[in-house]
Amino acid sequence: MDSPHGAAVKAEGFGLKGPRGWVFRDVGIDAAPGTLIAVEGPSGSGRTCLLLALTGRMKATEGHAEIGRHRLPKKMAAVRRIAALGPVPGVNDLDQALTVAEQLREGAMLQRRYEAPVRALLRPRGAHRAPAPARIEEALAVVGLDPAALPKGPRTSVRDLERLEAVRLSVAIALLGGPRLLALDDLDLKLSDAERTEAWDMLRSVAARGTTVVAVCSEAPDDATVVRTGPPAESAPAPERAATPPAVTPEVTWGASRPAEPEAGTEPGEKAAAPSLTQPDAKPETKPDDTEAADRTGTGTGTDADADAEDDTKGADDALAETGRA
Structure with missing residues (x-):
């Protein structure tokens, strides 16, 4: 070499x-x-x-x-x-x-x-x-x-x-x-x-x-x-960490979070039926066929039903007993 x-x-x-x-x-x-x-x-x-x-x-x-x-x-x-x-x-x-x-x-x-x-x-x-x-x-x-x-x-x-x-x-x-x-x-x-x-x-x-x-x-x-080679080494200070904000307890507004009262006639634990979106105030219609069927069974109209309506002091149970639905 x-x-x-x-x-x-x-x-x-x-x-x-x-x-x-x-x-x-x-x-x-x-x-x-x-x-x-x-x-x-x-x-x-x-x-x-x-x-x-x-x-x-x-x-x-x-x-x-x-x-x-x-x-x-x-x-x-x-x-x-x-x-x-x-x-x-x-x-x-x-x-x-x-x-x-x-x-x-x-x-x-x-x-x-x-x-x-x-x-x-x-x-x-x-x-x-x-x-x-x-x-x-x-x-x-x-x-x-x-x-x-x-x-x-x-x-x-x-x-x-x-x-x-x-x-x-x-x-x-x-x-x-x-x-x-x-x-x-x-x-x-x-x-x-x-x-x-x-x-x-x-x-x-x-x-x-x-x-x-x-x-x-x-x-x-x-x-x-x-x-x-490369930039000179510099001792840069460590970045400051942001202070952790204190925990904030949310304010409870009962008017917004309290459950609604159940409607009358609804059993405890049972959800009330949602109102109709198209006709919220409409009442159920009574069909002629349903009236005739009630007359034949003695549960909806007729003299027995008129007598029950006149007696305001009777409870719901007595009315059901008289109409034969108890």
């Missing part, structure tokens, strides 16, 4: 605006080659988009940046040729179906297929690229990954790697092309404190060899050049 010379990273008023507003804005960077740069900020503050913009994978909409001698956003293709991505979820994930050895061979093959023809023209005459096995071995030494120490050696499946081991493998594959800028996302995701220290030590060793490193994290180390 060639010993690359890192790219200086500079940015002024660098910003990206999307459909929902500013993703990041007014970013300023001035880092020399071989610097360890930490992009620090909470999740959702535009850290990954800034990382992709600095590596020529996403076009900024405000300000400018310079990666080496290439100015962004105009020279995105040129920046992509000198910048490599380490682990960036959703962009260059490792193939979980491959073994570690297969993943390394695939990475070396892709480097030779897409980058070697152009970069070979820029090398001095007589300078030859090291063979793939030698470059793989050197990259693994830089990141501190020993395939023989894995549970199944080089045949260990990528899906069985621990989080830190997967990060080392992804960085080793990125280094196979000899980039001047290495960028990786979510470095300290799902890492313990001890593993986080090991991960930063690995990136320091990469930067010490001359490669500029840009790493997204939630908490940057003290010796890194820090670029913060």
Whole structure:
């Protein structure tokens, strides 16, 4: 693997605006080659988009940046040729179906297929690229990954790697092309404190060899050049809660809520018949047929009924007894 010379990273008023507003804005960077740069900020503050913009994978909409001698956003293709991505979820994930050895061979093959023809023209005459096995071995030494120490050696499946081991493998594959800028996302995701220290030590060793490193994290180390994304944290006072109004006992109005008195002739518990909506004051009609039937039964008209009507002092029971309806 060639010993690359890192790219200086500079940015002024660098910003990206999307459909929902500013993703990041007014970013300023001035880092020399071989610097360890930490992009620090909470999740959702535009850290990954800034990382992709600095590596020529996403076009900024405000300000400018310079990666080496290439100015962004105009020279995105040129920046992509000198910048490599380490682990960036959703962009260059490792193939979980491959073994570690297969993943390394695939990475070396892709480097030779897409980058070697152009970069070979820029090398001095007589300078030859090291063979793939030698470059793989050197990259693994830089990141501190020993395939023989894995549970199944080089045949260990990528899906069985621990989080830190997967990060080392992804960085080793990125280094196979000899980039001047290495960028990786979510470095300290799902890492313990001890593993986080090991991960930063690995990136320091990469930067010490001359490669500029840009790493997204939630908490940057003290010796890194820090670029913060998102608004500054402000301790806003908790919103005041409205006072709960005292309970009010509703006033009872008996005239509206007291049940109506039952009508005369209605048994207790029995509802009075509702009046007719069409003829509320109409009285039931007496049909001739009903009168004749009453005369025949002796219950409605005739001499017995007239005698009952003349006696005002008799009660209802006596009247019923005389008419034969008791």
